């Protein structure tokens with residue numbers, strides 16, 4: 001901590017928040033709001049005279065509310081920067097009638113109530129997101145009695161209580177009577193590993209088993225005679241040196257009981273706790289009387305993750321943590337070029353793993369920063385100024401805000417920010433956008449070629465590079481056989497699939513067209529595949545209008561790992577295909593030829609922005625909602641019911 | 652379009668028996684040679700091997716090719732390999748495309764040689780059609796600002812900031828709270844070494 005504060009090349013901006021990020025890899029422009037501290041952080045010597053006179057008392061956040069602080073305070077003695085700060089909401093103000101006592105006693109005259117928030121503009125080439133995690137609030141788990149019973153505490157409160165710098169000076173005591181506990185219990189997996197959204201999250205929080213083992217050894221150090229019971233589902237001690245620590249804890253006499261308490265009751269006289277638990281190893285209900293109970297709370301994504309996600313156009317995995325560019329091969333790159341992830345922002349992990357990942361992220365950023373110039377893959381979008389009619393649709397759908405457009409102005413692609421998904425090219429009603437490499441002409445030529453030899457037995461298939469194409473690769477690697485009728489046309493994203501491509505394929509005699517891409521929530525281009533859904537929806541309506549069976553156009557999601565699923569999709573579309581007759585195909589081609597589709601604008605007239613099909617990540621519920629670009633950016637992928645049950649707090 | 656009419660070369664890979672085991676690669680090669688604008692079709696046992704790549708470069712020179720189709724495995728595996736290969740032969744890397752006749756064909760159509768061969772031919776035809784419309788592309792060069800922003804001053808943010816600063820880069824470390832430290836600053840001792848955390 002101190003090293004970071006002293007380093008000549010590190011500028012610390014504490015009490016600060018990133019407000020805006022623009023630009024792109026190698027060239028980000030960042031606006032930071034540095035909130036007023038009302039104390040000059042360079043002058044303050046942290047003598048603490050001010051605190052002695054401040055009349056305002058507030059719960060101390062650092063001590064988890066177990067002790068108090070004043071309105072002017074330092075978060076903790078070793079804080080970096082070592083300077084006080086005024087909690088301006090609590091402060092009475094500098095008017096001498098109201099208060100202003102601290103100003104009088106500060107020798108260095110570093111308290112300044114005229115200080116205002118500062119806006120700092122930064123230019124950077126790389127960004128590392130290390131925003132960490134929040135912790136689960138166990139109040140919702142009523143049976144454990146947290147907040148109802150004072151002797152039930154969380155694992156973080158435990159840390160403060162046993163710390164020499166804590167509210168009790170390191171004397172680990174009961175909060176109700178100040179006595180050292182003789183019998184203590186720990187409950188594991190609090191808020192973790194549950195499929196009930198009210199009770200927490202499905203994933204394992206990674207740190208809490210080892211943390212409890214550590215706590216038990218610390219307690220045995222303090223009080224060798226203390227009786228410790230740990231209630232658990234599984235003990236996960238998989239890291240280097242972990243099993244060893246677990247064995248030490250057992251050898252020290254710590255009792256491990258397999259089973260989570262069903263009920264905790266407090267004796268109103270003694271304030272002791274009676275814990276009822278089904279010991280699943282012994283197969284019986286047991287009862288323990290304890291002086292204290294510690295809840296091993298799980299890790300949750302930070303409340304402001306959605307904000308950070310939007311600032312940097314990141315993605316989040318279904319657990320709510322930030323998503324890596326690739327789970328195995330690019331584990332510290334974020335989905336946005338030039339942004340890297342470190343620590344618990346990416347997933348819950350301990351200090352060692354956080355530090356390891358941080359060094360990896362620094363190395364990845366270093367690869368970028370140590371170059372004076374970088375090359376970008378030439379698969380980006382290009383606007384044909386002569387064709388552009390300045391409608392702005394492209395700018396609306398671009399997930400990366402890579403298109404600059406103002407009313408009555410030709411759209412302009414910021415090449416460096418363009419990720420090459422092709423969503424804009426598919427969207428433009430006037431065919432004014434061309435993708436380099438994955439050009440319209442090349443795709444039309446591929447459709448023609450696919451249908452050249454035996455159209456009636458050909459399934460024209462669009463597959464996105466990252467998921468469905470990769471899923472088909474996985475099916476191959478796993479030697480999963482399926483009917484040989486699909487002819488795949490690779491695009492970077494399913495969002496590249498222009499409605500015109502589909503019309504064209506039907507016009508040219510395709511019995512079945514399959515559009516496939518990443519799962520709805522896992523789009524590699526943030527949410528470009530939301531546009532796929534919208535287009536396919538519109539196409540289905542259009543097909544119906546022309547008397548073409550909408551089933552002949554299929555939309556499927558398949559992730560890179562799901563070879564089995566790809567094979568299954570292939571069998572299903574083949575089943576559809578065999579039931580499409582030559583006459584039916586002929587009728588379709590005729591109707592479409594007469595109607596003179598494809599014509600982008602016609603698709604649009606058919607259906608302007610249509611409701612998108614959303615699906616809840618937590619319970620799987622599906623619903624339709626009016627699509628708008630604004631919503632696409634600020635999407636929360638939980639249904640209303642799950643959100644209201646949700647323990648996550650969205651700031 | 653690259654100068655003149657497309658002159659496409661198709662390289663069909665056996666991949667040992669991985670492709671040749673279920674696809675008649677000779678028939679695929681012969682079929683490829685009949686496609687429009689294809690001036691040469693070659694069959695190779697291992698196209699990605701050094702001799703295989705040398706052969707591609709030789710044929711490009713010999714037949715003055717300006718488009719290359721490589722019918723082998725997934726571009727997700729070997730696109731970078733073959734892009735580099737054609738570049739060495741003086742061709743723009745974006746003038747190469749791949750026909751995935753392994754993952755998408757030979758490996759999923761194991762027991763019907765005729766169907767697999769037919770499918771492989773179709774896949775090659777689609778790739779050749781695409782190749783005709785490939786254009787040389789220049790990868791753009793962008794300048795880089797030599798500074799980094801680290802958001803969050805917990806142990807991860809501090810470590811990343813220190814590493815980058817030690818490597819000589821300017822770092823801005825933005826922390827929401829009045830002090831850096833994050834959760835670790837609140838811990839007393841930390842596993843697995845049980846030492847103090849601040």
Ligand SMILES: Cc1cc2nc3c(=O)[nH]c(=O)nc-3n(C[C@H](O)[C@H](O)[C@H](O)COP(=O)(O)OP(=O)(O)OC[C@H]3O[C@@H](n4cnc5c(N)ncnc54)[C@H](O)[C@@H]3O)c2cc1C
Nearest residue numbers: 131132133343344350351803805806807827833834841842
């Ligand atoms: C009770 C408990 C006990 C633990 N015990 C151990 C142990 O014994 N051993 C061990 O190895 N690990 C332990 N851990 C895990 C350890 O705390 C974490 O691995 C570590 O703190 C992760 O560091 P981090 O930097 O990723 O995140 P954090 O520590 O959460 O730091 C993130 C920082 O980013 C700041 N921030 C967040 N959002 C923003 C924003 N938008 N803008 C600016 N700043 C922002 C936050 O204020 C915070 O300072 C324990 C965790 C808990 C909860």
Ligand code: SF4
Nearest residue numbers: 189192204205208209
């Ligand atoms: S680390 Fe242990 S206590 Fe924490 S969620 Fe995983 S299994 Fe449960």
Ligand code: SF4
Nearest residue numbers: 388389391392394428
């Ligand atoms: S969608 Fe097409 S016409 Fe509309 S602004 Fe973009 S490029 Fe121009």
Ligand code: SF4
Nearest residue numbers: 398418419421422424
């Ligand atoms: S929509 Fe996709 S292809 Fe178009 S400019 Fe944005 S990132 Fe690039």
